[in-house]
Amino acid sequence: MKTEFKNQMREIMNIAWQIFRITGETISACLKRAWTNFKLRNAMRTRIVRFSYIKKSTGELRVAYGTTDPHRYTYEAVGGRDTKPNDCTRYWDTEACGFRMFKIFNLVSAEV
Secondary structure: OHHHHHHHHHHHHHHHHHHHHHHOOOHHHHHHHHHHHHHHHHHHOOOOEEEEEEOOOOOOEEEEEEEOOHHHOOOOOOOOOOOOOOOEEEEEEOOOOEEEEEEHHHEEEEEO
């Protein structure tokens, strides 16, 4: 249990540090965003979650319903690479029936 807690804290601090390097916000604001990202990732592992983020391409606010629970969608990999950047969160979009990705520092809110 102690190791699991340390790993979770390490993940949160890594996310906060990435946000700090990119945005230059205060550490307090970065930690709040990191906690929101962490809670969102954990909630998406078991259920469908509503969240919103700012799209990188157009700058508009996108409201999404997504999950990472493999029992909630059917998808067969066609090929290609299965890696993702460390500063992104990948999810299954239940409305568009496809995988989407957003930058962790673009997350606005999450209903977890």
